[in-house]
Amino acid sequence: MAGRLIPLIFCVAAIIVGGAGGARSADPPRVTSIRIGTQEGITRLVLNLSGPIKYRAFELGPPYRVVVDMPKVDWIIARKMSFGASSPLSSLRFGASGPKVYRLLLEARRPMRVQKSFFLSPNERTRSWRIVIDLEPVSEDAFERIMRRRRAVSAPQKPKPHKAPPDKKSSAKDSRPLVFIDPGHGGADPGAISKFGLKEKNIVLRFARRLRTEILTDGRYRVAFSRTSDVYVPLRRRYAMARKQGAKLFISIHADSNPAVKTRGLTAYTRSNVATDKGSAALARRENRSDAVAGIDLSGHPSGVTNILRDLVRRDTQRKSRIFARYVVREMKGVTRLAPRPVRSAQFAVLRAPDLPSVLLELGFLTNRRDSRRMVNDRHMRRVARAVAAAINRYFGHRPAASAGRK
Ligand SMILES: [Zn+2]
Numbered sequence: 001m002a003g004r005l006i007p008l009i010f011c012v013a014a015i016i017v018g019g020a021g022g023a024r025s026a027d028p029p030r031v032t033s034i035r036i037g038t039q040e041g042i043t044r045l046v047l048n049l050s051g052p053i054k055y056r057a058f059e060l061g062p063p064y065r066v067v068v069d070m071p072k073v074d075w076i077i078a079r080k081m082s083f084g085a086s087s088p089l090s091s092l093r094f095g096a097s098g099p100k101v102y103r104l105l106l107e108a109r110r111p112m113r114v115q116k117s118f119f120l121s122p123n124e125r126t127r128s129w130r131i132v133i134d135l136e137p138v139s140e141d142a143f144e145r146i147m148r149r150r151r152a153v154s155a156p157q158k159p160k161p162h163k164a165p166p167d168k169k170s171s172a173k174d175s176r177p178l179v180f181i182d183p184g185h186g187g188a189d190p191g192a193i194s195k196f197g198l199k200e201k202n203i204v205l206r207f208a209r210r211l212r213t214e215i216l217t218d219g220r221y222r223v224a225f226s227r228t229s230d231v232y233v234p235l236r237r238r239y240a241m242a243r244k245q246g247a248k249l250f251i252s253i254h255a256d257s258n259p260a261v262k263t264r265g266l267t268a269y270t271r272s273n274v275a276t277d278k279g280s281a282a283l284a285r286r287e288n289r290s291d292a293v294a295g296i297d298l299s300g301h302p303s304g305v306t307n308i309l310r311d312l313v314r315r316d317t318q319r320k321s322r323i324f325a326r327y328v329v330r331e332m333k334g335v336t337r338l339a340p341r342p343v344r345s346a347q348f349a350v351l352r353a354p355d356l357p358s359v360l361l362e363l364g365f366l367t368n369r370r371d372s373r374r375m376v377n378d379r380h381m382r383r384v385a386r387a388v389a390a391a392i393n394r395y396f397g398h399r400p401a402a403s404a405g406r407k
Pocket residue numbers: 184185191192200253254255287
């Protein structure tokens with residue numbers, strides 16, 4: 001599909017961005033994350049970047065698409081994503097569309113227009129530059145008028161200057177809580193592997209994307225990821241990223257393994273220096289080996305400095321983590337199989353953030369035939385993701401009805 005679309009629209013892009021190729025010879029800016037959410041009919045796309053770029057956003061179609069053209073950037077996140085049926089966008093792709101033109105292509109399920117787009121500079125809350133694009137559904141007739149007008153104007157508009165007046169009201173002060181999703185393992189570290197070659201790192205990433213879709217449907221939260229592709233991120237960096245971005249909840253996604261192949265079910269783990277049981281302690285050791293498996297140097301870790309104030313904060317964080325873990329388990333009843341004693345704790349390295357409530361979900365056991373089958377069943381995993389989203393609603397004090405009512 002990509003191969004067919006790109007050549008068709010290539011010439012348009014080449015003209016538009018011809019004037020925007022003034023990239024400096026330094027390293028191109030990195031695109032570090034992308035966020036898409038719909039609220040009150042407006043779908044907002046936010047691209048986080050390490051530096052300013054010139055870009056241009058416009059519509060194409062039918063088939064209905066929204067395009068963001070930009071100069072060379074270092075796109076370190078997934079180049080392809082698809083979104084659930086509840087999103088007005090069906091998929092996203094990123095790739096080169098010419099020697100100096102890079103294109104983000106969003107496929108829409110219905111006609112949409114770029115209602116507004118602007119660039120935000122770093123502020124006291126975030127160090128990244130952001131492109132914000134708001135999309136609004138329009139009728140087919142309105143869309144056709146937009147396209148006719150575009151065709152009439154032979155010379156494309158100049159790309160917006162990157163110091164466009166920031167719309168502080170709506171974006172810089174996005175106070176919606178940030179839910180940070182951490183798909184475990186990745187890259188050189190596959191995590192657990194099933195008898196049929198299913199890898200934990202892939203299963204958890206797929207589930208993380210599904211979970212994001214479910215979380216974003218309410219428009220109440222923002223979502224960020226520790227990784228969106230098959231790369232390894234050191235454990236310490238995972239929660240450091242979450243804290244830096246001001247996350248309010250950290251959810252690490254994993255899938256377990258056990259030599260006893262009958263062992264199955266979902267477990268929600270929180271961090272504690274004293275493990276609930278031997279099995280949990282052993283699991284934490286296995287999960288904590290990730291850095292070593294991926295070849296990360298573990299030297300230079302800060303030694304634990306005791307501090308009464310920090311202990312208080314940590315205790316409060318652990319309490320909140322356990323509350324969330326219990327909500328997850330409660331929402332899972334009737335949705336998926338739970339492990340016997342589904343809320344446990346152990347010394348997981350990735351749950352170490354002292355001030356960020358953190359839970360590690362083991363979705364099930366890859367070593368169990370029924371669990372591993374369910375983990376690749378889209379419908380089943382969507383229901384599990386919905387249950388997690390409902391637990392998030394509960395945790396933040398919202399009535400879970402919004403998610404429970406959906407089919
Ligand atoms: Zn794992």
